[in-house]
Amino acid sequence: MPEPSPSPKRRGRLLRRGAAFMVLLAVAGYLAVQYVTGGPGTPGCAVVSGKGDGARYEFTPEQAVNAATIAAVGTGRKLPERAVTIALATALQESGLRNIGHGDRDSLGLFQQRPSQGWGTEKEIQDPIYASGIFYEHLVKVRGYTELPLTVAAQRVQRSGFPEAYAKHEPDATLLAAALTGRSAATLTCEGLPGTSSAGGTDSVRAALVRDFGQDALQSAAAEVGSAKARPTPAPTVIESDGRTIVLPVSGERGSGTGSGAHERGWQLAHWAVANASDLHIQRVSYAGRDWIAGNTDSRWRASTAPGAAEAESSGPDSVRIVTTH
Template sequence: MSEPSRTPKRHGRLVRFGAALVVLLALAGYLTVQYLTGGTGTPGCKVVSGKGDGASYRFTPEQAVNAATISAVGTGRGMPERAVAIALATALQESGLRNIRHGDRDSLGLFQQRPSQGWGTPNEIMDPTYASGVFYAHLAKVPGYTRLPLTVAAQRVQRSGFPQAYAKHEPDATLLAAALTGRAAATLTCTGRPGATRTTGSDAVRAALMRDFGRDVVQEAGAEVGGAPAPTPTPSAASKGAGRTVTLPVSPGAGSTAGHSSRERGWQLAHWAVANASALHIERVSYAGRVWTAGLTDSRWRESGTQGAGGAEQGAGAVRIVTAQ
């Protein structure tokens, strides 16, 4: 009697081996994604309440960049936190905080402003800095806007066909405004490793800072010398240390034109940097003895744990931004 064929057994082993290989490859792919994104699968940002009441709002890196610009332009114009919250709620409703090239009729951009209604040219409206500035210019003309319900103040600017729509965004806009104006410290974080872009490095960070805040943001500490304003330095002179680091001294009284303390100004700059981390390839942000590092799975602000540069930075009231290149 001949022996039974071994072919079915070999075939079964090959099938099991192939299945195991597929599982291993899938696991390797998953771990690679977790490493590249800091353990989140998809990069994202989160802002939490500084009151410890558990309120939070999650949003994308793209939304974070636009929200940070809206806040920076507002405080740069001396607008209060309430104005920033109104602007953020408006952009959340009109565009989802995305700079879109379409909308109702000729509406464009973050606030869905219409060239035909005198808001600017299409190119101007698609510039988030310009769009934010012209929104605030109209808001400032609304009598008593800080005392009005948010949806009423927004509607006085937008003249929307859905005047009550802004109200539902007020909780999220309020959280964002508190963090991005610096009132709520260490409350905005982003997860995932920064993605490379064509414009990265410290020069790109300084250019973006000046675009959103104005050239004074990179001015050295001691803005006044002998009662006269010191000249604004060039972008290269504004960076302390070698190419990857941008240091922003926060002098006493900084941000006071918008009613903010120097501490709030520092946290505004620090949160702005975290919000722009993916776009500008920022790896680390530190301020007031706390540090945020890209790629950590929980992405919390942590104690710096050093008495060297971190301690000196805390004492000097400087925000330090370190880029990947």
């Protein structure tokens, strides 16, 4: 005897269960991708280990801009590289390095900070400069944070319901911090293809430098964008006669390890420019005898072909050159 066909009512239940199962699979797949990659988007940037061990992290231009801001705020406060690593790992976990306008309950922004818990207003929290600064303010109050396991230090700031979640981002955050504090030279690259932003040109670059590094870091840039609080510093910016090239002199003691030495400072500014290339329509960045050029398929730092590059390198790198598309 053949098996009787399921009743229409039973078939309906089976179809609904099957559809629910497929939805669950789709959600699980999406969450797995988010867990591994730290967020959606097509990678256009990469950072590699300066140790030559093959470690690599790929990320999007949006993530690159936010990571560069987090690092700039940290080094601007003269905090150690470890602080920047902790901040980057936290933002990777909380938002995938995206400045999002939603989250659990009233959580917002890069670090998913909550206005109701005293982190600031909604507007403040969605300002990456403010959000990074308030994170660091809380981090430095954690006794011995540089010696603690990263996930412990991050948890003491964030009070997350998933205290071990930050640990998985430490390898990627370590690569990013080494590049964006300038300790690891020529390790961060992006395709640099112009995005949807209409910003560009030397004025936009100078304004962005002031935004991320602060008014005291680039006195000449601050003056150009109308800051009343600018004060003289040893590192004014210079615009060359072509109107598309901005020169950032760098100075300090080499090898300080905090991003403030000449070599570290130079690579911090160079990597910052590459991270912001799509947003600010930057075409070329040169430092220490090497060039990054937007649109190269391999996005590598190459030996500079600019006139006088070899002589500049032999006498010691002293400036970062940023060329915009217009």
